[in-house]
Amino acid sequence: MAHKVEAWGTRVGLILAMAGNAVGLGNFLRFPVQAVQNGGGAFIIPYLICFLLMGIPLLFIEWSTGRYGGKFGNHSTPYILDTMARGRVWKYIGVFGIFTNIAVVSYYVYIESWAFSYVYHSIIGSFKGLTQGEVAAFFNSYVDIMHSTTGIPFEALIFYVLVLGLNTYVLSKGIKGVEKVAKIGMPLLILFGVILAIRGLTLGTSGASSMFPDANAWDGLNFLWTPQYDSLTNPKVWLAAAGQIFFTLSVGMGTIHCYAAYVKSKDDIALNAVSAGFMNEFVEVVLGSMIVIPIAAGYLGLDWVKENAGFGMAFQTMPYLFQQWGSVIAAFAGILWFGLLFFAGITSSLAMGTPWVSFMKDEFNWTNSKGAWSFGFITLLVGLPTVYFYQQGVFDEYDYWAGTVSLVVFALFETIVFSWIFGINKGWKEINYGADIKVPIIYKFIIKYITPVLLLFVFVGALFTPMGNDWIGNINSLFNGDGWALDNASLIKQLTQAGIKEQLAVATDPAVISQLKDKMFFSNLARGILLSLFIFIALMVYYAFLKRRKEGRATL
Amino acid sequence: MNSEALIFMVATQGVVIAITGYFFYRVLTTPPKQEPDSYSENDDEEERQAE
Numbered sequence: 270m271a272h273k274v275e276a277w278g279t280r281v282g283l284i285l286a287m288a289g290n291a292v293g294l295g296n297f298l299r300f301p302v303q304a305v306q307n308g309g310g311a312f313i314i315p316y317l318i319c320f321l322l323m324g325i326p327l328l329f330i331e332w333s334t335g336r337y338g339g340k341f342g343n344h345s346t347p348y349i350l351d352t353m354a355r356g357r358v359w360k361y362i363g364v365f366g367i368f369t370n371i372a373v374v375s376y377y378v379y380i381e382s383w384a385f386s387y388v389y390h391s392i393i394g395s396f397k398g399l400t401q402g403e404v405a406a407f408f409n410s411y412v413d414i415m416h417s418t419t420g421i422p423f424e425a426l427i428f429y430v431l432v433l434g435l436n437t438y439v440l441s442k443g444i445k446g447v448e449k450v451a452k453i454g455m456p457l458l459i460l461f462g463v464i465l466a467i468r469g470l471t472l473g474t475s476g477a478s479s480m481f482p483d484a485n486a487w488d489g490l491n492f493l494w495t496p497q498y499d500s501l502t503n504p505k506v507w508l509a510a511a512g513q514i515f516f517t518l519s520v521g522m523g524t525i526h527c528y529a530a531y532v533k534s535k536d537d538i539a540l541n542a543v544s545a546g547f548m549n550e551f552v553e554v555v556l557g558s559m560i561v562i563p564i565a566a567g568y569l570g571l572d573w574v575k576e577n578a579g580f581g582m583a584f585q586t587m588p589y590l591f592q593q594w595g596s597v598i599a600a601f602a603g604i605l606w607f608g609l610l611f612f613a614g615i616t617s618s619l620a621m622g623t624p625w626v627s628f629m630k631d632e633f634n635w636t637n638s639k640g641a642w643s644f645g646f647i648t649l650l651v652g653l654p655t656v657y658f659y660q661q662g663v664f665d666e667y668d669y670w671a672g673t674v675s676l677v678v679f680a681l682f683e684t685i686v687f688s689w690i691f692g693i694n695k696g697w698k699e700i701n702y703g704a705d706i707k708v709p710i711i712y713k714f715i716i717k718y719i720t721p722v723l724l725l726f727v728f729v730g731a732l733f734t735p736m737g738n739d740w741i742g743n744i745n746s747l748f749n750g751d752g753w754a755l756d757n758a759s760l761i762k763q764l765t766q767a768g769i770k771e772q773l774a775v776a777t778d779p780a781v782i783s784q785l786k787d788k789m790f791f792s793n794l795a796r797g798i799l800l801s802l803f804i805f806i807a808l809m810v811y812y813a814f815l816k817r818r819k820e821g822r823a824t825l
Numbered sequence: 826m827n828s829e830a831l832i833f834m835v836a837t838q839g840v841v842i843a844i845t846g847y848f849f850y851r852v853l854t855t856p857p858k859q860e861p862d863s864y865s866e867n868d869d870e871e872e873r874q875a876e
Contacts, residue, residue: 276865280852283864310833317837487826494830494837533863537855544852547845555838705855 274342275444277531280541286444286451287528287545288552289616291519292458294380294583296553296613300513301562302578304493307509308500313554315501315510319723320550323511326712326720327520327680328546330687332538333699335529344530344627346523347810350683354690355824360810362686365679366523367628368803370621371644372671373522375652376664377621378436381614382428383411383584384607390418391603396588397596401569404589408581412659429656430649436615437645440622441638444531447619454612461609462552465602466559469567476567476593489566489574493558504740508730511723516673517553518546521680524620527627539704560606564590583610622648632813651802658791666795674760677731681724684716693717734759766792 277283304312338349346366350359390396395418396404410416417424439446472486500506515521532538561582566574568590577586583606591602625647626640635643655664687696697713735743736754747753755761757768769789776782817823826834857867 277863278866279864280857284849284852310830310837313833313837490826490834491830494834495827496829496833531863533861535858536863540848540851540855544845544848547841547848550841551845554841558834558838703858705851 282448285455288548289451290620291549292552293617296557300553300557303513307506308497310494310496311500315507319511319514323723324514326716328542329700331525332529332542335526336532339530345624354686364807367624369675374621376655376667382432384610386428387607401589405585408584440641443637458612461605462556469559469563472567481570484570486563486567488571489563511727521676523624527624535703537705540706661791663795684721688717732760
């Protein structure tokens with residue numbers, strides 16, 4: 270290799286970078302909502318079980334796979350998988366480990382840019398005196414590209430390019446740059462989170478108003494933590510718990526492999542993996558549960574939370590709630606909350622940039638700088654449609670196919686490769702080599718049998734999601750010979766755009782028909798872009814293979 | 826807050842905090858391996874050079 274192999278500065282830096290990769294917006298927004306919708310406190314039981322049976326094993330698999338690939342000079346999944354499973358096809362499966370990152374980061378940076386710009390808006394007092402509805406409308410006009418909330422033309426686009434540029438600049442400094450951001454961002458994120466969590470915990474009934482006289486933060490915590498044990502027998506709850514563990518740990522993406530590939534083979538990965546994993550759990554279970562839900566319940570009441578709990582609360586509700594603390598504290602709270610979301614976002618988006626940069630370095634001897642700027646350029650090309658056509662559904666389409674489906678597909682493949690093709694005996698040796706903790710032997714069995722079955726369960730659950738997500742009702746219906754009714758959210762129905770087609774079939778209003786046709790057009794546009802991106806990366810992998818063959822380095 | 830929810834919350838968060846703290850303590854107190862290791866900031870520490 271023409272370039273000196275990079276190295277992490279410190280072990281703590283590596284763990285913070287890995288934890289930063291995992292900690293994202295979902296820790297603060299997705300987890301509490303999932304808990305509220307799936308049995309409150311009882312949700313935590315399947316959630317923690319899935320963490321032990323699927324989350325930790327996947328962390329072990331990805332850390333050890335990455336370190337193994339790094340031994341051969343491979344720092345991204347196409348050629349990491351190629352070293353583990355000799356066969357032409359595996360490097361193309363590894364394409365997922367670059368594709369997913371570029372596709373996800375292209376819209377993730379957009380959310381990051383919202384947080385960044387909302388820090389600015391909190392400082393200049395844009396939300397001062399606005400009603401709850403006006404704060405929500407502020408967000409809608411912000412994402413309307415032709416509208417400006419500051420007077421800066423194309424404001425949303427400018428903030429997007431600015432934040433993408435910042436990511437690109439840090440990436441151009443190599444993994445040392447990423448580590449530096451993690452060392453600053455993670456402690457600040459935890460500090461901001463602790464301050465807001467203390468507020469959520471101590472708010473009580475002080476936020477009740479004439480409009481919401483029954484508002485009580487404790488109601489939010491009660492609702493979140495009171496166990497409803499009957500939910501434990503519902504497959505929907507287990508699927509939601511498995512899905513949450515999957516997404517919160519950022520497994521199935523290829524980022525963990527890439528970071529771990531810079532760890533030398535004699536150094537520990539087992540203790541590092543569980544440390545980073547549990548740090549993510551701390552942020553999610555401890556901090557994530559004590560901010561949004563109790564603060565919203567403290568001002569708007571539990572009924573409002575039950576009806577409106579969702580991702581939109583972060584930008585459409587929280588700024589209004591902060592205003593109830595007076596303009597000065599509101600500005601500080603805004604900085605803490607949106608600063609927290611920004612740090613959660615950037616530590617993850619930087620991780621998503623490293624696989625492409627590392628691939629170009631490994632295969633084409635590119636410098637960090639060249640790799641980073643090419644990443645920025647490709648991300649901009651893929652991401653611009655999400656900025657311009659956010660309200661037309663391009664963002665959601667990317668999130669579904671790249672941010673949901675391809676993660677599960679890749680995790681399933683990598684688990685099979687690790688346990689069944691590379692072989693669990695060799696894999697177990699890799700996990701334990703240089704380990705600073707003794708990994709319980711039961712994990713050998715779990716990794717080989719339980720984790721793949723759980724992943725299959727998640728995949729099949731997504732493929733055949735029953736009507737109304739009513740698993741028990743549909744299982745009964747199947748056994749009674751009445752068949753299995755698929756929900757429009759199932760992968761099969763999503764693939765065929767059944768939901769839009771059904772709406773089109775019954776629509777009579779020309780305006781609605783035109784809107785639905787637009788929706789279908791933008792859905793197809795988003796799919797076309799994602800497919801083109803996948804093919805482009807696969808071609809790069811093929812070109813790298815030809816180059817390797819010419820140099821006598823190809824495995825097949 | 827009702828007592829069932831409070832117990833559930835404190836127990837769960839307590840376990841997560843304790844395990845996170847324990848693993849991080851282990852990371853901080855486990856002596857690093859001899860050079861050459863994966864981390865560059867300790868490269869010049871004399872006592873860690875391989876013999």
